Amino acid sequence: MKIFTSKSGLSDALQDLKAQGKQIGLVPTMGALHDGHISLIDMAKQQTDVVVCSIFVNPTQFTDPLDLEKYPRTVEDDIKKLEDAGCDILFLPEVAEMYGQNESWDIDLGYLETILEGQSRPGHYQGVTQIVYKLFQVTSPDKAFFGQKDYQQVLVITKMVSIFKLPVELVMCPIQRSEEGLALSSRNIHLSPQEKRQAYTISRALFTMRQQASVLHADKLKEIGLNILNEEPGINLDYCEILDKDTLKQPNEDTSGLVALIAAHVGKTRLIDNMILN
Known part of the structure; x- marks a missing residue:
């Protein structure tokens, strides 16, 4: 696995691979890999033919400086996991490599920025789209891979791709x-054994x-979910x-399917989860 710390070095290497007809897949992460x-x-x-993983704890998407400070950083362990997984390239930049002084970023994400995670963490998705846009500019990926756990984030990035008409497929x-x-x-990693049991x-x-x-309407399903969550004293529901x-709008008769989304604090740790219901 090759490791790059500069945008120019990575971009040059990927341009050569693209010239050979290779498809590039990008997996953006903040490390602490699992x-x-x-x-x-x-x-x-x-x-894809060539897999690029980025590890960058992006400061602009943290609304709480303490959350940024305590975010787990396990780079040496991450590198081993990526090598074992057969990743081709790791992009491991410093903050100064990704951000200049006095940079600004503000795009219209619509209502997606005002609900759920956007409401709980104002400005979070501006930071997310800012860094993902930068990573797309550096890597020019054919496909980019994101986890369903950050369901709203996938829709937000889809909106950003549409705004800039970027030639990348999101998976x-x-x-x-x-x-x-x-x-x-x-x-x-921050959960104690008891908190982990509560998080289940x-x-x-x-x-x-x-x-x-x-068999049940969305309102009744939500009531069932709330009852389960409220019965656990260790859950502080968001x-x-x-x-x-x-x-991610309220369902109506034209809704093709439902997704349930939960955010809660367990101890001092904020967890999010979701599940497509039908």
């Missing part, structure tokens, strides 16, 4: 879970709602919503 990330690498290997990959059902996340309630609520989705899976 099996969920590796599943994205595996999917990229299946669908959303399934959530990877522990045996107990907990969605894999870099933040899980989130996926239990999602699975229960999915089991009932063929939101539990059931929305149109394509638009």
Whole structure:
């Protein structure tokens, strides 16, 4: 696996590979890699010729400086995992390489920026789209791979790609879970054993709602999910919503499918999870 720390070095290398007719797959990450990330690498290997993984803890998408400070950084372990997974290229830039002084970024993401994660973390998706746009400019990928766990993020990036008419295909990959059902996340490292047991309630609520989705209306499904979540004292719920899976708007008779989305604090750790219901 080749490691690049500069935009120019990576861009030159990828241009040479593209000239050879190679398809480029990009997996953007913030490191602290787990099996969920590796599943994205595996999917990229299946669908493209050259897999590029980026590791960059992006400061502009953190609304809380303390959250940025405590975000896990495990670069040496990440490199080994990527090598074992057969990743071709790692892009490992410093903040100064990705951002100049006094940069500004403001794009119209519409209502997607005002609901769920956008409401809980104002400005978060401006930072996300800013760095993903930069990574797309550097790598010019044919396909970019994102995890379903950040469901709203995938729709936001889809909006950004549409705004700039970028020639990249976005691939959303399934959530990877522990045996107990907990969605894999870099933040899980902060959970104590007791908090991890409490966090299982989130996926239990999602699975229960999915089991009932063929016979119950969205309002009733949400009530069932809320009842499960509220019975666990260790869960400090941020939101539990059931929305149109394509638009994240309230479902109506034209809705083609539903997605349930949950965010909650378990201890000091904020977790998000979701499940497509039908």
